[in-house]
Amino acid sequence: MEKEKETKQKLLKCALQEFSDKGYMKASLRNICKNAGVTTGALYFFFKDKDDLFRSLVSEPLAELERMIEGHFNEEVNISYLLKKGEIDISEIASEEGLEDDNAVAREVLKYLFKNKDIFDLLLTKAQGSSYENIADHMVAMAEKHYTGMYAVMKGYDSKRQITAEDKFIIHWISHDQIDIFIHILTHCKSFKEGEKQLKNMMAYMIGGWFAVINIK
Amino acid sequence: MEKEKETKQKLLKCALQEFSDKGYMKASLRNICKNAGVTTGALYFFFKDKDDLFRSLVSEPLAELERMIEGHFNEEVNISYLLKKGEIDISEIASEEGLEDDNAVAREVLKYLFKNKDIFDLLLTKAQGSSYENIADHMVAMAEKHYTGMYAVMKGYDSKRQITAEDKFIIHWISHDQIDIFIHILTHCKSFKEGEKQLKNMMAYMIGGWFAVINIK
């Protein structure tokens, strides 16, 4: 029971190393096997192909992350729902307390990212060539859906029909930026603690920008 | 003199196509030569290696762009200089006119990016594997220098010595975001005209975020 998994684990470990060092495309399966002290055939016993090996490294943490992100954006949708009902007002969200609430969710996400720092570094910066090479875009698309609703509410639109192509563009950008914030912290901070500090400022930046966009038009 | 350049130009044209289609790493020199109707030997007469071919495509437009960016940020430095002297105040920068001024410079950059859209698309999104794979980071670093000065002024710091690691981080992020705005527009808009429209909102977003960051702390 221990021995069986040893090889697979060694392979995964060496794959993580190789992919992280060279990126998906330049990574050599031969090299991974050599480092794991196994023949290439052994690798193909455990994994269908190069892409499957990569997926085995990232798919589970990614699935969990996606669940979290969905949760995150549902929080925000709730806020916009409340706004619609007139129960809280915009200034309250922008206040220190409002940001604290928002950050609480983002912090959860960030915590998880750092819990699997090496995996997410790999996924978000070394996946080019794999089936996950556009994973960030996928996340942006998730964010976009929710921000679109939120935007309509804050603009005081009666229906989403009022959203113009120009609106859509800036919503897409902000969604992109939100995801980029996470990536940026992950790749620039060594620990969650360090990242947490920066997150506060970055979220403030994003929300500041958000309101500027809402008001300017 | 004409004939020589013909081959080289054909090679550059086909290289642009191939690199743009497949990205630097997946691009095949064989294929470039085949499309140019030349043998690989000919390519190696004009270019040292694959990377040199790539560089030949982007280096000139890039150099020009870098000159422009320096200019852009010098503009902003000027603003911060004026602020220091107390001759204009922050609210003025955030006013419609202030934004207009700022946009004027950014528009110049954007105009140039679109003038060489295919080249900059290549450089900014297809360079992975080449010596320019981190070119965006380089631009960010350029932006960072100037934003650092600006930030100190707006914070009312006497000297740059007061800038903390946390300050540096957010400055780096904003610099990164500034560059990303250009890339985003370049890769999402078909023409300069279209991009120009979006730029206004995105700059508003960035400046809104900037002030949020200045004030929150």
Next chain:
Amino acid sequence: MEKEKETKQKLLKCALQEFSDKGYMKASLRNICKNAGVTTGALYFFFKDKDDLFRSLVSEPLAELERMIEGHFNEEVNISYLLKKGEIDISEIASEEGLEDDNAVAREVLKYLFKNKDIFDLLLTKAQGSSYENIADHMVAMAEKHYTGMYAVMKGYDSKRQITAEDKFIIHWISHDQIDIFIHILTHCKSFKEGEKQLKNMMAYMIGGWFAVINIK
């Protein structure tokens, strides 16, 4: 006793499928096992190697067929024996009734081939690379022995010694053609009934050819 055989049968069934689809060489044992829901180790418990697996599919029906063919050609030898004795004459063999008699035996063979159509399709058209790749030649050799005797008689030779190299060649060809007739029907007709119809014409063709050869020389 039931369970054991279940696996083996499943394996044989999936092997038949795989070999029939891809031919012996391109067939993958991995794939056979996967389809059978078993590991490769299991396969090697029942079968020595790839060739043994193939042989296990075809050996029994083949042995039975060979017995039949021997019988078939003994029938013909009987005819030649009778001829020798002058009790019937050649024109009688070529007559409708003579052909009917001959067809009766060939029909038996054909019936058996169709009874195991998938197996004999496999053996006769998909065996390249296996130890049976020349099985048709082997059958031809069987036919050849008997046709040689028949030929001598019809030619009015006193002894087989009179058979020349040229005679041998045409005997070999006719033997080859006889086997080919069976293969052709098997691979071109869907049912025994359909094949039976065609057999009549093909045997007429062969016998017509046979007499032409006898007389021309």
Next chain:
Amino acid sequence: MEKEKETKQKLLKCALQEFSDKGYMKASLRNICKNAGVTTGALYFFFKDKDDLFRSLVSEPLAELERMIEGHFNEEVNISYLLKKGEIDISEIASEEGLEDDNAVAREVLKYLFKNKDIFDLLLTKAQGSSYENIADHMVAMAEKHYTGMYAVMKGYDSKRQITAEDKFIIHWISHDQIDIFIHILTHCKSFKEGEKQLKNMMAYMIGGWFAVINIK
């Protein structure tokens, strides 16, 4: 001019050897290169892939052969045309002289087959797995077209519409057999001279069979 082609010729020579020894599928490009004293890269300079290498060996002789076969069958169509006109009668074709005429054409084909014996051995018996693996079927189809017309005439059909499925079957068989005669001689005789002798008998066999089929129904 000599040196350039040396490698390619060596490669072709070794490829012919390897393909002939092991058949297309089992042939190893590595081995071919090793025997030619070249690296695999060199092979890929001259040939697109394994199949292209095989095609380079056989395509030209094959094209020439196909021209000849067309000619052959056109001869036969001429005969059937004359028959239609009533200018010659069937017995004449079956006579020694008629066969001599027919054989003359077949001899030409056979002569060419032996002129490139090794190539056609390769093409007709070792092509499995290559794009020529069904080349014999292709030739049969060519023969079939012409035999169909001939058959209708000899049967005294007014139009080809009268040809039944059963007729078609036997025509297909005879076409197949015609091609097989060539293959058989090629693979069983060492020289054209030897083959020529056998051809006469085999053509007699075929024509004897042909008339038997025509009359029996």
Next chain:
DNA sequence: GATGAATGAGTGTTCATTCAT
């Protein structure tokens, strides 16, 4: 009876690069 793991040699193919001519 059968598994799960692993071997090791092999496959065809592609690559950037070099160099004599």
Next chain:
DNA sequence: AATGAATGAACACTCATTCAT
């Protein structure tokens, strides 16, 4: 200025087979 030829190392991947458990 450019060709045609060739290198040599690398690539991902597949295979039949083995064997301790």
